[in-house]
Amino acid sequence: MYLNCKKIKSNFKFYLILVLFIYLLVNFNKTNLVFAGKFYSKIQKTDSSEKMFDSSQKEMEILKFQIDDLSKQKNSILKEIVxxxxxxxxxxxQIENQKKPNKSKIDLNYLNFKIYFSKKKESLLKKQLYEISLEQIDLEIKLRKILYSFKN
Structure with a gap:
């Protein structure tokens, strides 16, 4: 079996150059110019700062999603309260109509129980609404802290 030595050497050189080119593209240090007063200064991003920025972006997206979810819950609770x-x-x-002498006491008691339980349910919903509002405020504060850390 005959192997073409020149072809193998040229293919090897081509693949070596291609691999080196890809390596340089991947590991190239990214720089940014930042205007500071009268001068432009060069800031080099490190891998750790980029990873931290990416994780903060993901955390911000998660917080925004949670805030949106809480506002949807708040809206549904408000609709239920209404x-x-x-x-x-x-x-x-109905109670006012049943206070007339010809209505039975059983119906009146039944309506009183309905009123009692609906008032109780309304108070529970208001408590849930309050807790959701507090949680939403807490998440918004966390989001502002993350945004503020990027500004400084």
């Missing part, structure tokens, strides 16, 4: 208030008004109107 719905409960409408039901309460309806029950109160």
């Amino acid at each position: 719905k409960l208030k409408k039901e309460l008004e309806k029950y109160l109107l």
